[in-house]
Amino acid sequence: MSSRRDFISQLSILSLTNPNYNPISVVSNSNKWTELKSQYLSNREGFVNMNIGSAGILSRPIYKKYCEHIMALNAYAPYEIYQKSEKEIAQSYIRLANSLGIKADDITLVENSTAGLNRIIWGLPIDNRKEIICANIDYPYATQSIINKANQDSLKIKKINLDLSIMSDTEIVQSYERAINKNTSLLLLTYITHIEGHIMPVKKIIEMAHGYGVAVLLDAAHAYAHIEHSIADLNPDYYVTSLHKWMGAPLGTGLLYVNPHRIHQLLPHSPYSRQEQGTIHKLHAKGTRAFQNEIILSTVLDFNSQVDIAARENRLKALTSIWYDSLSDHKGVKKITQADKYCGMASISLENNKINLDKELIDKYNIHIKKINRQGKKIYRISSGLHLDESDMNKFVNAVNTIIGC
Ligand SMILES: Cc1ncc(COP(=O)(O)O)c(C=O)c1O
Numbered sequence: 001m002s003s004r005r006d007f008i009s010q011l012s013i014l015s016l017t018n019p020n021y022n023p024i025s026v027v028s029n030s031n032k033w034t035e036l037k038s039q040y041l042s043n044r045e046g047f048v049n050m051n052i053g054s055a056g057i058l059s060r061p062i063y064k065k066y067c068e069h070i071m072a073l074n075a076y077a078p079y080e081i082y083q084k085s086e087k088e089i090a091q092s093y094i095r096l097a098n099s100l101g102i103k104a105d106d107i108t109l110v111e112n113s114t115a116g117l118n119r120i121i122w123g124l125p126i127d128n129r130k131e132i133i134c135a136n137i138d139y140p141y142a143t144q145s146i147i148n149k150a151n152q153d154s155l156k157i158k159k160i161n162l163d164l165s166i167m168s169d170t171e172i173v174q175s176y177e178r179a180i181n182k183n184t185s186l187l188l189l190t191y192i193t194h195i196e197g198h199i200m201p202v203k204k205i206i207e208m209a210h211g212y213g214v215a216v217l218l219d220a221a222h223a224y225a226h227i228e229h230s231i232a233d234l235n236p237d238y239y240v241t242s243l244h245k246w247m248g249a250p251l252g253t254g255l256l257y258v259n260p261h262r263i264h265q266l267l268p269h270s271p272y273s274r275q276e277q278g279t280i281h282k283l284h285a286k287g288t289r290a291f292q293n294e295i296i297l298s299t300v301l302d303f304n305s306q307v308d309i310a311a312r313e314n315r316l317k318a319l320t321s322i323w324y325d326s327l328s329d330h331k332g333v334k335k336i337t338q339a340d341k342y343c344g345m346a347s348i349s350l351e352n353n354k355i356n357l358d359k360e361l362i363d364k365y366n367i368h369i370k371k372i373n374r375q376g377k378k379i380y381r382i383s384s385g386l387h388l389d390e391s392d393m394n395k396f397v398n399a400v401n402t403i404i405g406c
Contacts (some may be wrong), residue, residue, distance in 0.1 A: 033315065036306065036386050037387055037388065039059045039060050040059050040060065041058070041063060045366070046366055047368070048366060048367040049368050049387070050382045050383060050388070050392075050396060051368050051369055051381075051383055052245065052246065052344070052385035052387075053197070053222060053344075053383035054245075054370055054383075055244055055245065056245050056247065056385060058248060058250060059387070062248065062250075062299050065296060066292060066296050066299075069291075069292040070292050073291060073292060081295070082295070085291075085294070085295040089298075090104070091298060092298050092301060093109075095298075096301070099309075100231040100232070101230035101231055101232030101233065102230075102231045103260075105260075105279070106257055106259070106263075106280055107255055108256050108283040108284055109254065109255060109256075109293075109297075110240070110286075111252050111253070111254055112252060112253070112254040113139075113219060113241060113242045113254050114141055115254060115256075116240030116241075116254050116255070117141075117145060117219060118145055119256060119266075119268050120238045120258075120266070121145045121217070122145070123266040123268035124267075125267055126149075126153060126155055126186065128154040129183055130156070130183050130185035131157070132155055132157050132185060132188065133157075133158045133184060133188065133214075134160075134187075135160045135161070135162050135175075135176075135188075135190070136160070136162060137193045137200075138219065139219060142190075143159070146188060158179045160176065162175055164193065164196050164341070165196075169204065172205070173201055176189075176205050176209065180212045180214055184212065185214070186214070186215050186216075187205075187209050187216045187217070188217050189202055189205055189206070189218050190221075191218055191219065191221075191229075192220075192222035192223055192226065192227070192343070194221075195381065196336050196337045196338075196341070196342075196346070197222070197341075197343070197345030197347060197383065198342070199343060202234055202236075203233065203235075207235075210235070215237040215238070215262065216237050216238070217240075218234065218239045220239055221240065222241075222245060222246065223246075224242075224243060224245075224246060224247055224255065225243075225245075225246040225309070226246035226343060226344055227313050227343050228309045228313050235259075237259045237261075237262050238256070238257065238259070239255075239257040240254060240255070240256050240257075241254060246344065246385065248300065248303070249293070249296070249297065249300045250292070250293045250296060250300075256283065258280060263278060263279065266282070268282060270282060270286070315386065316385075317343045319393055320343065320345070320382070320384060322397070323382065323400075324348075326393075326397040327400060327401075331351065332350055332351045332352060333350060333351070334348060334349045334351065335348055336379055344384050344385065347372075348379075348380055348382070349377055349378060349379050349380065353376075353377060353378055355403065356371075356378070357369070357371070357378070357380050357400065358371040358380060360399075361396075361400075361403070364403075365395070367395065367396055369381065369382050370382075
């Protein structure tokens with residue numbers, strides 16, 4: 001009987017030779033989840049990484065293949081190996097684009113969401129009477145780039161305040177709508193917020209903004225391989241995501257989409273030629289880079305295709321619900337995220353703000369979570385990937401209960 005590793009490498013070959021390669025199947029029984037978990041390196045020392053929202057981890061088959069690519073790049077000449085892989089990389093572009101309902105000609109790989117956001121923010125010629133809308137819930141580095149751009153080009157920023165612990169989708173859409181006026185040029189919109197893990201009503205906001213002729217830059221850093229969505233359906237003007245988060249691609253892999261109607265306007269800081277002006281190719285001019293991150297994508301796609309996106313979303317939500325529901329009756333715990341708005345990532349704070357939950361968890365229980373300071377209040381964000389299972393969620397709940405005294 002062939003091993004899982006053999007199977008994965010067979011899939012890799014299959015995906016190269018067959019562009020119509022289909023995912024295996026939806027993983028639906030618990031043995032499959034256990035099997036999937038066993039394919040991650042992180043299980044070796046009982047370390048529980050509940051911060052996949054910051055950066056994902058490689059599964060063993062991906063890690064092994066990644067090392068092989070790095071070895072090949074260094075044993076031969078990097079450009080030679082890269083050029084030999086170009087067809088495979090082009091195939092990965094097609095597979096990524098297909099998964100989002102768009103064409104490979106409308107995407108480019110970038111280092112991460114930060115880079116993708118900046119390619120757009122700095123590539124857009126916006127004249128100085130115009131305004132950009134952003135919100136208090138956006139990623140601070142995205143907002144900071146908007147501030148810098150506004151300072152440089154004398155643009156106005158309209159920053160709206162959203163309270164995601166109580167607001168409904170309708171109220172959120174209305175808040176954005178109220179901020180729009182005839183000078184609004186661009187709206188920065190976050191799909192899944194970095195503090196709460198709140199899934200925003202982005203389709204409704206995009207539709208509303210387009211009704212006023214306002215372009216939308218969708219920061220979907222946390223969305224790909226986390227929740228089911230398609231760019232074709234959402235219809236943003238620009239979309240960025242980090243493949244190294246929920247998809248488990250190597251660190252430094254992101255994706256940028258530009259709506260084909262918008263590409264001609266963009267003047268990115270890259271050395272493109274006149275002929276490339278109206279095409280996505282102007283974003284492909286990136287110089288020498290981590291070639292291994294592009295070559296490995298076919299293996300990452302194969303690995304991810306073990307679970308279809310609907311099954312993955314259900315699984316991530318189910319894992320999060322285990323700890324979120326268990327802690328919900330605890331007087332010492334305050335829930336930050338609305339129960340029907342999270343998937344694999346949600347947040348809490350403690351009544352006793354003096355407790356350093358993150359430190360206690362890592363020091364005493366080998367559990368890693370993310371701490372975020374918001375106006376002096378410590379917020380703890382917990383994000384779970386497919387490398388974890390129910391036992392990890394229970395371990396986390398028991399640890400929190402012990403720390404806060406239950
Ligand atoms: C909402 C959001 N946007 C953008 C980013 C930046 O992602 P990256 O560090 O992969 O560039 C993050 C990082 O966590 C984020 O949470």
